Every structure is written in C-alpha cells, then in structure tokens.
Amino acid sequence: MMMDDELDDLFGDEHLGEVAAISGLPSVPRWLIQSTDDFRVSGCSQKAAWSNQGCIANISSDGYGVTLRNLLCDPATGLWGLSDGDEAKIISLVHNGHPLKHLSWSHSGTELAVTDILGNISVFSLLIAINRCTVSRRCVLGAEDNLSTIVGLMWLNQDRSTPLHRTAVKAPNGQWVFGGSRFKHSGPHNPHTIGDQPGKNKAAFVIVTKAGVIRLIYQGPDGARWLDFKSELHSVSTAAELLTHATICADKDSSLLVATHSTSKRIRIYRIELDWPRQAFVVDHLKTIAHCSFTNDDVDETGLASNLPYPEAQLYHLEMISPGPDIRSKETSAPLLLAFFCNSSYQNDRLPVGNHPSTRIARWELNSLKPTLHPSFSQLASKKSGASNSNDLQYMRNPNAAQSEVLLDTLPSISVDKVVVAVQQLNLGTTLVFCSSDGSVEFRSRVTLGPLPLDNNPTRASSIAQVGLRFPDGNLCLHAALSPNACAVVTFDDSNAATLRLMQMPHDYPGNPLDHDTVEAVAEAFVIQFSISCSGYGSYHDDLSAAMQLLQDQHLKGDNFAQASRFINPFLSDVHRVLQLNIDFSGDVKTETYLKNGFHQRTLSVQLSLGYWGNESHRSLSSKVAFAILQLRWAALTLAFGLKPNPSGTAPSGEAELKRTGS
Secondary structure, three states, rough: OOEEEEEEEEHHHHHHHHHHHOOOOOOOOHHHHHHHHHHHHOOOOOEEEOOOOEEEEEEEEOOOOEEOOEEEEEOOOOEEEEEOOOOOOOHHHHOOOOEOOOOEEEOOEEEEEEEEEOEEEEEEEEEEEEEEEEEEEEOOOOOOHHHHHHEEEEEEOOOOEEEOOOEEEEEOOOOOOOOOOEEOOOOOOOOEEOOOOOEEEOEEEEEOOOOOOEEEEEEOOOOOOOOEEEEEEEOOOOOOOEEEEEEEEEEEOEEEEEEEOOOOOOOOEEEEEOOOOEEEEEEEEEEEEOOEEEEEOOEEEOOEOOOOOOOEEEEEEEEEEOOEOOOOOOOOOOOEEEEEHHHOOOOOOOOOOOOOOOEEEEEEEEEEEEOOOOOOHHHHHHOOOOOHHHHHHHHHHHOOOOEEEEEEEEEEEEEOOOOOOEEEEEEOOOOOEEEEOOEEEEEEEEEOOOEOOOOOOEEEOOOHHHHOOOOOOOOOOOEEEEOOOOOEEEEEEOOOOOEEEEOOOOOOOOOOOOOOOHHHHHOOOOOOOOHHHHHHOOOOHHHHHHHHHHHHHHHOOOOHHHHHHHHHHHHHHHHHOOOOOOOOOOOOOHHHHHHHHHHHHHHHHHHHOOOOOOOOOOHHHHHHHHHHHHHHHHHHHHHHHHHHOOOOOOOOOOOHHHHHHHO
C-alpha cells in the first residue's frame, strides 16, 4: 500500500517547496492550484454566497451539505461577529447524496438554488428564519451523466427600479448635497406577481447546461409549483463542442445575452428572447470568438508582456455585465463581457515557478450599429413608386437590415497578480468587486477595471471604499462571499473554516485620530450606502451596522463614546433627509402612513444598534429613543392585526380572540 508521503512525492508537492525556496518566493499551496483547476474545468462552481436577507450559505468541506450562517451581535461588547454554522440537512437528502456544485440566492434573498455535479437543481425557501430552509422545488433526479451539468445560472430581475446615488458634495453652507436618479432593472421578468403587486415578481432563473441546453425555471401563478421550458443553444456533436462556462445577463430590450465557452476555446454570444405564451425561446446567434486564449507573447494595456509561466493560460470564469448607467454621461453603457484566465495548471509536466498564480482579464464591449444607406439611395428611392423612402428600400433589399448589427469591440486586457475567486457587481454594475485567493478585496471601476480612486477630499463622499475604509489583510482562501452592501466579507480556506472581515479605517490613515471633517465624510458615505440598501432587494443593513460599530470602537471610543456623536449625528440627520422621513406626528398625520413605512423601522434599527455596547453598558440617548419607538410601533402593529376583520367580514371579539392575538 502506498503511504501519503509517497503520494506527495509522486505528485511533486515536495518539489513545489524546493522551487519556491530557490526563487525566494512563498510556496504555492497544492489546494489553491487544484481549486483553480476545478474552476477551469467547469463554470458555475460558486461554493459560498451571501443573500440580500443576511443568510450566508456555503457548501461543506465534504461537498455533500450546506451550512447556513449570519451576522450576530455580541451581547457582551455590542460588536458583530459570525454565528455558528447550522447544517441544512434537508439539502443533502433532496440531492440523494450527490456532491453539490453551486449555490445561488435570488434577488429577494428568500430562495436558494442548489445544483449538484449531475445537473440536478433544487430550490429552498427561507421565509420564516434565515437559518432554517424548507423545500420549495424538489429536484427531479435524472440519468447519472455529466451532460446535464450546469455551467451557467442567473436569476431574472424583478420589474422595479433601484436608486443610483452619485458623489455627495459639501456645500459652502455646511450641508451635504446628494445627487442621484433611479434606474429600472432590465427584463425579462416573471409575468406572475405576488399578490398582484407591481414589482413583486415571483422568482425565476435561467440555466445553461454542458450539452448546450438553455432552460427557464420559474414559479407558477399559484406560487407552489415550479414550471420550466427549454431549448438548444446549438447542437453538440463532438466533445470539442461541450460547454465549460456560460454567463447570462439582461439587456435593455428585455432580452437575454448569453456567452458560452466550449472545450475548443470558442466563445459564442447569443441573444435570447422569452416567448411566455408559447413557452419557448427565440435564439439568435450574434458573434463567435474563434480561439480565446493568452500566451506569453500577449501584451496588456501597460505595454508589458503577460509574464505567464506557461505557454497558454486557461479560462476559468466568464462574467457578463448588463447595460447600466454610465457615470460619465447620461447615456446607458453597453453590455460588457469579461473572461478570466489563470496560469495555475500543470502543463507539459512542468512545475510552476515560485510565484502565486496570476489572472489575466480579457474584455469585450457589445455595441449596436444600425445599418444606414448612402444619401444617394434616397434620391433613387424617391423615383421608385414602390419605395417611398430609404427605409423601405433598405427593407426591400434585405428584410433583416432593419435590425441592429452587434459589434464586439475588444478592450485592453487587465493583469492581476492573484487568482480572483469571486466577482460581485455593485451600484447597477458601475462598480465591480474582486475577492482574490490571497484574501484581498478590491473595488474596481466598470469602465477601466482599475481600482476606484480615493476621494482624498473631506468635502466629497463617493462611496465607503473611496473615503478611506478598506478590508484588513486576510489569509489564503478558496471561496469568498461578499455582503450585499460590500462592507463585510466571509472567506473560506482549504479546511472550510469561515473568517469574517469588516471594512475599517486603517490605523495608519493620515490624520489618525480622525478629524471632524474626515468623520463627517465617512458618515456621508454610509448615508449613501444605507439609502441604497433601504430601496434595494431585501433591505439588509446588518453589515453596515457592523462596520459602523467597528469604526466607532476603533476610532471614536474616547470620553465614554461621546466622540461617537461626531459620526452618529450627521449620519442619522442626513439619512432622514435623503429618505425624506418625517418624524413629526404632532399634526394631522395618519398613523397608518408611519406603520406601513418600512424606512422608519430600518432607520430606527440602525439608530438602536449604533448606541448599543453590550448588556453591561448603558445605551446612548438616541439608542434609547429608538428602542422605545420600535416597541410602540410593534405594539401598535400587533393590535392592528389583532383587530383586523376576519375573512368572513366580522370583527373578532371575545376572550378567545384576545388570547389568539396575544399568543
């Protein structure tokens, strides 16, 4: 029998350390190289995700179960940490013991889609508690082959708009001015809504399989059944045509853009339209990139060679970004396709050099060009009785000419000296967040893919990442889950141990301890992000509360936290102003308006959290006020629901009804 140390010698782990020692660089862990190779073999391999309701789900180390976690406030100190994991045993039972491959949350954060290596997909609902799930859609176990393996998955947007806040600027009178607009999410949307409420569409998602099949799975009108229909993107006749990766995004004309990568290194781009009445797809092939790869001869935007240790890097991730607002103008930006290449694979029996694997990101922009005719054709058309204008002539010559032509513009590639293990889009795709294998988290611009510039100005506040806050250094990780507001991250190493890190102001920040102007600018950055979270999916803000609490603990703790008022007061004041919250109910104001306004509850919850430093410490005055108002609000809601008429139309009465409402 061969022992473990002999196996290590056989596969060369010992030589990895020797190569690193010779080069003077840190060694590359075997598990990191294996992880990137797994990403290369098949896409749609997300092992950790953070929902918009606050639940953190990750696939267990053995690959057969899912663990659920959430942020938890420590009653001793008032600071936030990570809860113990709760294993969702029902997920492994539903998948009949097959290894799990990918998980993804819906936009509302209440549905979790889980897939296994055979392509079986199930949906679980978390409506009552964020650490308890129930089966919403049970997967149908099919033939045990890998042709149904899922390589791409995307949840459809809801038919609603999201605010886009721009840089806040401090006016000469000392008041901060906030600019912004609303941007509607592109379709298609599930036509069935929850309770006939506009913008409350039922869940639906699209998947692409290894065999080139696209499939839509959506909730039916009753909400209990999940329906589906499917079609072929292209026929697969050889192994070279099997798909390894796919990415999907919504376009502004309510169609879907799909990009696929095959084993032959071809990238194909499709436009998909959903025909809901006929339960069918309309597939239109747009473009093909014949051979997508990087070699040492390639040069990036800096003019430097790629410096990859192998003849050719391998694609391991595709990311399509929907059209969104262009921060440089009022126009809508074009869809963007990103292809991530990594050099970690063993090729031709060569060992990697001592440096860690690096990433190369290729970029393409999809622009539309409507064909036009030369003006001389207009004169020709005017002489024709059957064609009164150039448009008629254009259509007569080519019936498809009226459709816009899609141009695939190649943008300069980007080099990153690490492996990007997770990508998240923020602010309607205007900002991208890269979580890398070394534990770092980078905020990058959609336009250039370069790091977001710091404001370096106490009279400007663009975002939390641009006013000086950043994530502390982390350890090597396999997977990462970023919080909905991108101010907290949970990383998982080779042993699947979870580590929480919050954005914080570094201790070496210039001007530390923080001066009044810097604290005010940081507060306004949190105002912007909190306002976005209130109007977004799920309205989750525990990660914001955790980051703000840590900021106070590290930098505003003096004078028994009296210094914290320098942050809390401008934050709460401007949150009420941006969200247009009226807390003066002394006049003739309907109480129902206050009870139904969810912004009030969310703002009071944050106000309560910011003044809480553990059970052994006294709350601040603002925290006590928030606590009292929340209790009164819940008492009023309980009484209102208790007195609500029965479905029969009669009001409840008697001791039995009072007991029922009080239970």
